[in-house]
Amino acid sequence: MRQLVTVRTIAEVSPIEGADAIEKVRVDGWWCVTKKGEFKEGSKCLYFEVDSLLPPIPQFSFLEGRGRSKMIYEGKDIEGYRLRTVKLKGQISQGLCLPMSMFDDALLLEAATGQDLSSVLGVIKYEAPIPAGLGGEVKGVFPSFIPKTDEERVQNLPDIVSLHANEFFTVTEKLDGTSATFYKHDGAFGVCGRNWEYKDTVANVYWRVAKAMNLESKLPDYMAIQCEIIGEGIQGNPYKIKGHQARCFYVFSTDTGEYLSSAMAIEFCQMHNLQMVPVIMRDFCLVKGMGTNCVTIDDLLNMANRKSVLNPNTNAEGLVFRLNDLGGSSKVSFKAISNNYLLKHE
Ligand code: ATP
Numbered sequence: 001m002r003q004l005v006t007v008r009t010i011a012e013v014s015p016i017e018g019a020d021a022i023e024k025v026r027v028d029g030w031w032c033v034t035k036k037g038e039f040k041e042g043s044k045c046l047y048f049e050v051d052s053l054l055p056p057i058p059q060f061s062f063l064e065g066r067g068r069s070k071m072i073y074e075g076k077d078i079e080g081y082r083l084r085t086v087k088l089k090g091q092i093s094q095g096l097c098l099p100m101s102m103f104d105d106a107l108l109l110e111a112a113t114g115q116d117l118s119s120v121l122g123v124i125k126y127e128a129p130i131p132a133g134l135g136g137e138v139k140g141v142f143p144s145f146i147p148k149t150d151e152e153r154v155q156n157l158p159d160i161v162s163l164h165a166n167e168f169f170t171v172t173e174k175l176d177g178t179s180a181t182f183y184k185h186d187g188a189f190g191v192c193g194r195n196w197e198y199k200d201t202v203a204n205v206y207w208r209v210a211k212a213m214n215l216e217s218k219l220p221d222y223m224a225i226q227c228e229i230i231g232e233g234i235q236g237n238p239y240k241i242k243g244h245q246a247r248c249f250y251v252f253s254t255d256t257g258e259y260l261s262s263a264m265a266i267e268f269c270q271m272h273n274l275q276m277v278p279v280i281m282r283d284f285c286l287v288k289g290m291g292t293n294c295v296t297i298d299d300l301l302n303m304a305n306r307k308s309v310l311n312p313n314t315n316a317e318g319l320v321f322r323l324n325d326l327g328g329s330s331k332v333s334f335k336a337i338s339n340n341y342l343l344k345h346e
């Protein structure tokens with residue numbers, strides 16, 4: 001679950017060239033434009049991440065000018081202010097930093113740093129409506145013996161370079177499609193989306209792809225592949241490909257309960273004639289050196305501003321970094337979403 005609203009500490013305040021009334025502050029790896037003088041380095045703030053849908057309460061009324069967004073949440077129509085990635089005076093601004101003093105809610109003021117406060121404030125995650133045809137008849141919940149797919153945003157991992165200093169990562173292109181998990185377990189073949197396992201019906205895109213790609217016969221027993229399905233009708237098909245493709249990013253053994261390492265997953269896909277997401281680099285080093293030699297979160301975000309390997313006319317959504325470990329029941333990985341992509345797509 002994403003923590004959309006948290007108490008955080010202002011790590012840095014710095015001017016924006018050519019701007020008098022505003023400046024930028026950094027919370028963890030996020031840059032956010034604020035009123036000049038509102039924060040000092042070290043002050044606490046309430047930080048709202050991008051994709052938050054803020055309720056129309058007085059504290060947020062200054063956002064009214066940007067217009068409201070609508071969505072259906074738990075069956076109800078909801079309206080609110082959606083936080084997108086924006087550029088102000090040439091500076092990327094993501095999320096919203098507000099002084100603690102704007103809120104007198106006791107719960108808030110007692111909150112520990114990092115605790116998620118979205119439900120206290122009625123903030124939910126904005127989700128675009130699910131396109132028709134992507135659902136399908138649900139067979140059951142996502143299998144408990146396979147981890148769900150998800151990636152943390154690098155901006156929320158301010159210590160990543162220290163924690164994995166000088167360690168090597170496999171970098172893949174993050175494709176903008178829909179998450180699919182295909183598995184064979186004890187002879188049974190299963191097809192799942194992000195949160196559900198699906199019944200084999202003609203209308204279901206996950207099953208159609210599985211059949212078109214012969215996944216049931218390609219997958220050895222007790223193996224699962226986690227893929228992004230891209231193509232027509234999915235997220236606007238930015239790659240402009242015909243039909244659909246499932247591109248694998250993780251391989252998991254349902255027998256041992258462990259992920260294959262990146263290197264083994266690459267071999268596995270070659271051996272079983274499965275397509276992977278584009279592999280950009282197999283040995284990217286999180287260099288922790290002095291000064292300019294040190295990889296920063298901003299460097300990783302800049303790396304993500306690139307064209308897609310699948311279609312050079314479109315921006316990549318971003319990159320996913322995974323530590324080159326030996327495989328295991330957990331992995332270290334994170335995503336760097338391209339800010340260029342966000343600015344264009346939102
Ligand atoms: P958020 O967490 O930002 O609210 P989200 O949970 O929908 O959004 P995504 O931004 O879609 O997450 O990022 C995680 C998803 O990225 C994974 O579930 C996976 O389906 C997809 N993905 C696409 N390409 C890759 C890749 N190369 N490696 C790993 N995951 C990838």
Ligand code: MN
Pocket residue numbers: 002150151
């Ligand atoms: Mn997520």
